[in-house]
Amino acid sequence: MALMDFIKKQFIDVIEWVEDGDGVLAWRYPIADREIQYGAALTVRESQMAVFVNEGKVADVFGPGLHKLTTQTLPVLTYLKNWDKLFQSPFKSDVYFFSTRQQLDQRWGTTQPVSIRDKDFGAVRLRAFGNYGFRVTDPKLFHTEVSGTRDRYTAAELDGQLRAYLLQHISDAVASAGIPFLDLAANQVEFARQLREAVAPEFTKIGLALEAVTVQSVSLPEELQKILDQRIGMGMVGSDMGRFMQYQTAQAIPKMAEGAGSGSGIAGDAMGLGAGVALGQVLAQNLAQGLQGGAMGGAAAAQAATAPAAAPMKADEIMAMLEKLGDLKAKGILTDEEFAAKKAELLAKLV
Secondary structure: OOOHHHHHHEEEEEEOOOOOOOOEEEEEEEOOEEEEEEEEEEEOOOOOOEEEOOEEEEEEOOOEEEEEOOOOOHHHHHHHOOHHHHOOOOOOOEEEEEEEOEEEEEEEEEEOOOOEOOOOEEEEEEEEEEEEEEEEEEEEHHHHHHHOOOOOOHHHHHHHHHHHHHHOOOHHHHHOOOOOOHHHOOOOHHHHHHHHHHHHHHHHHHOEEEEEEEEEEOOOOOHHHHHHHHHHHHHHHHHOOHHHHHHHHHHHHHHHHHHHHHHHHHHHHHHHHHHHHHHHHHHHHHHHHHHHHHHHOOHHHHHHHHOOOOOOOOOHHHHHHHHHHHHHHOOOOOOHHHHHHHHHHHHHHOO
C-alpha cells in the first residue's frame, strides 16, 4: 500500500510563475500535498522574486534566474530528504512568487476637502487628485506584514491603505514645498515631489517602494478662486493703481445694471462705484503729474501748469476710499506697504 501511494504521489520538479493578469502582487505555487523533488528547478523571471517558506518561516529569498533546489542552495532541504519515509515528510514547504514590476496608474484623490495651513490665508480647504506608481522591493517583509499565506494578493486589495497614506501627508507636502496656496495649481510638479518624499517611508515599512506621484489637479475653494481671478485681472492691467480702480469700476457696472432691473441694492453699488471713480481720478492725476515731468514738451508743460486744479476731496469721500482700500488689503489684493502708502496719502488730504 505504501508503494502504491509512493507511485501515485506527484513530484514537483519545475517551479515557475507565468503572470496571467495585472495587479497580482503575490502568488503561492499550488503544491498542496505534493512534495518538491530534490534538485527541482526554480525559475524566477525578471520582474519577479520568490520566497521559500518552511514550516511557516521564510527560509530563503530567490532573485531572477534558474535555481536548483539542493542542500547547497537551500540548506533546509536537508530535512526534506526522508527517503526512508518515501517522501512522507512532516515538513510543509511553500513557494511564494512576488511581482516586482511597477504597478502604474494607481489613483488617489480627496473624497472630502482636506484642511491645510497656508501662510497667506491661514486655514484653507484643499481638493486634489492624481495617480501614483509603486513596486514590491522587499518580498520577505511584504509577506510577513501584508500578504501572508494568501493564495494570491492583488494591488486592488491594498489600494485603500496606500491612498490613505497619500491623503494623510498632503499637509506635510504643502508645508515642505513652501508654495503659497494660490500658486499650488501652477507648481504641481514640485507639490508632487514633496508629497512623494513625505509618503515614501510609509511604503518602505511594508516592503514597497513609492516610485512616482503625480498631481493632476488642485481645486481652490470658491472664495479663493474669486481672489485668484482678481489677481489675474490685476496682472492684465498692470501694477498701476489708477488702472486697477478703473478695472474694478468696470467690474461693478454689470452688477449695478442687474440691481437697476430689480430695484434693490442700487445705493450700495452706486456708493462703491463713486468711491472707485473718485480714487481712480486721484491716482490718475498723480500718474499724469509724474509723466508730465519727463515726457511733455515745453508748451504742453505750460498748458498743464495753467490747468485748473482738481476739486478738493471731502472727508466722507476719503473715508469711503480708505474703507475700500482696507477691503482690498483684507482680500490679499493690496500688500501692507501699498495700503500704508495710500492711507498716508489720503489722510494728508484731511489736514
